[in-house]
Amino acid sequence: MDSTGPIVLAGALVGFAVGLTGMGGGALMTPIMVMVFGVNPTAAIGSDLAASVFMKPFGALVHQRAGTVRWDIVRLLLPTAVPAAFGGVFLLRALGDGDDLQQRVKYVVGTALLLAVAGMLARLWLDRRRAVGGAGSEDAEDAEVRVRPVATLLIGLVGGVIVGMTSVGSGSLIIVMLMLAHPRLQANHLVGTDLVQAIPMVAAAALGHLLVGDADLGLAATLLIGAVPGVLLGSVVSSRVAGGAVRWALVVLLTGSGLSMLKAPSAVIVLGCLGAALLGVTVAVRDRRTAGLRAAAGTADRTAREDVAGRTGPLASAPGARRPR
Numbered sequence: 001m002d003s004t005g006p007i008v009l010a011g012a013l014v015g016f017a018v019g020l021t022g023m024g025g026g027a028l029m030t031p032i033m034v035m036v037f038g039v040n041p042t043a044a045i046g047s048d049l050a051a052s053v054f055m056k057p058f059g060a061l062v063h064q065r066a067g068t069v070r071w072d073i074v075r076l077l078l079p080t081a082v083p084a085a086f087g088g089v090f091l092l093r094a095l096g097d098g099d100d101l102q103q104r105v106k107y108v109v110g111t112a113l114l115l116a117v118a119g120m121l122a123r124l125w126l127d128r129r130r131a132v133g134g135a136g137s138e139d140a141e142d143a144e145v146r147v148r149p150v151a152t153l154l155i156g157l158v159g160g161v162i163v164g165m166t167s168v169g170s171g172s173l174i175i176v177m178l179m180l181a182h183p184r185l186q187a188n189h190l191v192g193t194d195l196v197q198a199i200p201m202v203a204a205a206a207l208g209h210l211l212v213g214d215a216d217l218g219l220a221a222t223l224l225i226g227a228v229p230g231v232l233l234g235s236v237v238s239s240r241v242a243g244g245a246v247r248w249a250l251v252v253l254l255t256g257s258g259l260s261m262l263k264a265p266s267a268v269i270v271l272g273c274l275g276a277a278l279l280g281v282t283v284a285v286r287d288r289r290t291a292g293l294r295a296a297a298g299t300a301d302r303t304a305r306e307d308v309a310g311r312t313g314p315l316a317s318a319p320g321a322r323r324p325r
Contacts, residue, residue, distance in 0.1 A: 003037055004222055010036070011226030015055065017250060018171065018227075019234020025052055026167035027116045028250070029223065030109055031257040041105035042092070043216050045167045046209030050220035052170070052202045055227050056195055063192030070185065070193045072147055073178070081156030081201040088164020089208030110261025112166040117254045117276070119169075119176040124247060124283075126179050127187065151181040156197075164205040170198040248280030 014028045026048050033044035063069050095104045159174035175194040178185070185193075209215045255276045259269045 007037060007219070007222045008226040011051070011223035012230035013226075014223075015227035015230025016234040016237075017230075018055070019059070019231040019237070025055070025171050026163070026169070027113055027172055027254050027257075030167050031113065031254075031261060033219075034106065034109070035257070035260060039216075039219070041102050041109060042209075042214045043219070045092075045105070045109070045165075046206065046214030047216045047219040047223065048167045049163075049202055049206040049209055050215045050217060051223040051227060052167070053199070053206050054224055055231060056170075056199050056202060058228065058231055060192070060195040060199060063188070063195055066188070066192070068186075068188045068192035069196050070147075070189055071196075073152055073182070073193050074197045076147065076149055076152040077156040077159075077174075077197045078200060079156065080153045081160035081197060082204045084157045084160025085164040085201045085205035086208045088161040089205060089212060089214075091161065092165045093212060106261045106263075109166045109168065110258045112162055112168040113254050113258030113261060115162070116168050116172040117251055117258065119173045120247060120251055120254070122176045123172075123179065126176075126183070128283075128287075145182055145184045148181050152178075155181060156201075160201055160205075163201060164208060167205070170194070170202055174198070248277075248284070251280065252276045 010029070010032050014025060014032070017028060018025045026045075029048045029051070030041075030044045033039040033048065034041050039047070060069075092105065092108070093101075095101055095108070155174060155177040159169055159177065162169040162173060171194065174197075175190055178190055178194060182190075206215060210217075252273050256269055256273045259272050264272075
């Protein structure tokens with residue numbers, strides 16, 4: 001049975017999610033290739049990385065034109081991220097060969113997926129804190145934020161190894177680590193910086209998998225047929241649709257995928273997905289209630305100001321008007 005059409009569709013859906021939320025590329029594509037299409041885990045990782053080499057520059061170019069790339073941080077990430085991503089490929093091969101390797105890779109990918117879920121939850125939490133802080137928390141221009149060289153080099157090292165071994169993390173784990181190391185950086189600058197540094201890092205990992213024979217260029221090209229227009233469409237829709245619901249859907253999906261890769265019992269998988277979904281609904285309800293309270297407080301404040309203005313306006317200062325003592 002020809003699976004070209006379904007693979008193109010899968011690429012389009014993953015690309016759309018990436019364009020809409022800025023995360024979920026490798027975390028979605030690799031488990032889909034393994035669990036839905038029966039691709040060997042190592043081949044799925046290599047092919048996903050090869051496709052990402054051509055997919056990520058689209059988003060990076062947009063951010064470069066918008067001036068939302070912190071090149072000083074990029075220059076600190078690359079010296080460790082690029083060699084770590086390349087070396088992560090051979091670290092993966094050190095786990096064994098044959099069927100044993102494929103099974104161990106599933107465990108590694110499953111662990112990386114659950115780490116990605118933790119990273120996404122951390123990012124959602126950090127975004128909520130920034131929102132609560134209001135515009136004043138972003139008044140300081142990014143150029144004034146002091147870059148932490150040692151922390152940034154370590155982020156490149158850890159992120160590069162994980163990406164090279166699993167293809168997961170370039171859009172979920174690394175950006176969260178950057179947020180923790182540089183909490184005052186604006187969100188769009190974080191995304192732009194992560195996208196730009198990911199290009200050479202992912203290219204190094206893809207080259208490593210190509211050298212060991214893991215990357216299937218035909219599969220990667222098929223994925224790109226759907227992924228490229230999916231990314232472009234997702235980027236357009238992202239300005240009109242709230243990405244919060246989509247991010248929580250990704251959390252639920254990645255939780256189930258990670259637990260499945262780890263061969264968790266069905267009951268554990270169901271409970272994990274239900275727990276993630278319940279958490280998402282609870283957060284959404286709380287955010288809506290908080291927004292309603294803020295809107296009501298803002299309306300009351302405006303009404304009070306208008307009332308004061310009405311009492312102290314032109315009529316109050318007209319000749320013969322009584323002034324309060």
